[in-house]
Amino acid sequence: MLSPRSSSPHGAMHATLSLLLRHQHPDTGNVANDNAALHLHRHRRAGSGMARSLLGDALLFCAGATVATVLLLTLASPFSTPAAYTKDDEPSASSSSARGGGRTFYDDPEVTYTMDRPITRWDEKRADWLRAHPDLSAGKERVLMVSGSQPTPCRAPAGDHLLTRLLKNKADYCRLNGVELLYNTALLRPSMDRYWAKIPLVRAAMVAHPEAEWVWWVDSDAVLTDMDFRLPLPRYAGRNLVVHGWPSLVYGSGDGHDRPPTWTGLNAGVFLIRNCQWSLDFMAAWAAMGPDSPDYQRWGAVLTATFKDKVFNESDDQSALVYMLMHKDSPWGEKVFLEDSFYFEGYWLEIVPRLGNITARYEEMERRALELRRGHAVREHAERAAARNAALEGAGLGRSGVEGWRRPFITHFTGCQPCSGDRNRHYTGDSCDDGMRRALNFADDQVLRSYGFQHADPLSDDVRPLPFDYPAAAARQ
Secondary structure, three states: OOOOOOOOHHHHHHHHHHHHHHHHOHHHHOHHHHHHHHHHHHOOOOOHHHHHHHHHHHHHHHHHHHHHHHHHHHHHOOOOOOOOEOOOOOEOOOOHHHHOOOOOHHHOOOOOOOOOOOOOOHHHHHHHHHHHOHHHHOOOOOEEEEEEOOOOOOOOOOHHHHHHHHHHHHHHHHHHHOOEEEEEOOOOOOOOOHHHOHHHHHHHHHHHOOOOOEEEEEOOOEEEOOOOOOOOHHHHOOOOEEEEEOHHHHOOOOOOOOOOOOOOOEEEEEEEEEOOHHHHHHHHHHHOOOOOOOOHHHHHHHHHHHOOOOOOOOOOHHHHHHHHHHOOOOOOHHHEEEEOOOOOOEEHHHHHHHHHHHHHHHHHHHHOOHHHHOOOOHHHHHHHHHHHHHHHHHOOOOOOOOOOOOOOOEEEOOOOOOOOOOOOOOOOHHHHHHHHHHHHHHHHHHHHHHHOEEEOOOOOOOEEEOOOOOOHHHHHO
16 A cells, blocks of 8 residues: 555655654654764764664665565455454444344345245344334335346437436436435346346345335336325335236226226336235245246246237236236235326326326416415425425316326336337337427426426427526516
């Protein structure tokens, strides 16, 4: 290691030698003693005295250099015992387990992050960890948003740019609403790729984040288009999995006039799952219908035969999820909440054409509400969102969905494949690309508003400053 004041190894060795000598001879730093030694040296005879002096200096230099070299090698050696571990390889007093009051499941070699090793008694293990870390378990239920994309560059020309904007959108929402974001680009289990890749990631996230009560998976091609909306967690008390879907299409209506089973009765691209043993068991059962299963090909045939509208003979995550829930004797159904009261995720072709009208209605509402036109700090977002939500209800705009005018919570560009470019054959490139830009700008304007800017138009990358008292000032102009 080089001394901060030295520019070469020789300078570092000299500095180390000086420190060693000063440690052995405390008086070396005393000016009077240095002068006395110099005076005595000048009165010694040349010859043998000088030879002895030179020999002594040489020996002293060699000894110091040897000691310095040993110190440097010891500090740099990868085989040195880390200070944080004892000889028994037990966690030190500075480890997280010790600070939390003892050993936790992280000290158990049987608890792993991978799908191939089941975890048992997870609720008990997690509860013990939370008791040991009360600062992380107090207050509201914590939510961890998890999303990700492929580890390699996109094939589509604008794919990487779109993924960057989609990631920014998720980061903006999480920052404004107190949600932690985990965005992953690694394939944790290569045999489970494409739509199955999220299950190993969500499972690992549960183990790595025991402080999170909920893990919220959001596909990379989903845009959060209402920065004010927060998940209604109390609504899901007693449930462990929340998915956007329609009970009559998954469970049947029970009136004897059920439609044929459909694999689109729900959408598996966005879901909220509780961090508990039930969820670990559920994901293991879900993954057992995926590519790791020896029955993978058989499951593809079963799902294709079950869902007549399924056009590809392959076991996919969404068809498998519907199949797990649709049977009356399913052990999972009672803990699953199919959310259809708002756009937990919404079909983009249904949403994008309405975004302009939604913006116009919000602006009209805000022109009549002075409080919503006032500037505010970004840290006041929660208060401003609550005021806007109250104004929406008062203006009759609080209803969500196809017949409502509230901003859609999540706009999902299913089938557009922005990274690979392998779009659904029913969609044109322009419809997907322009739709994404509109949705991303729609969401981004909600963020830019706090900084006094707005996109020049729904498809523009340029922004313009907003006048004071917007949107009332814009109406006056």
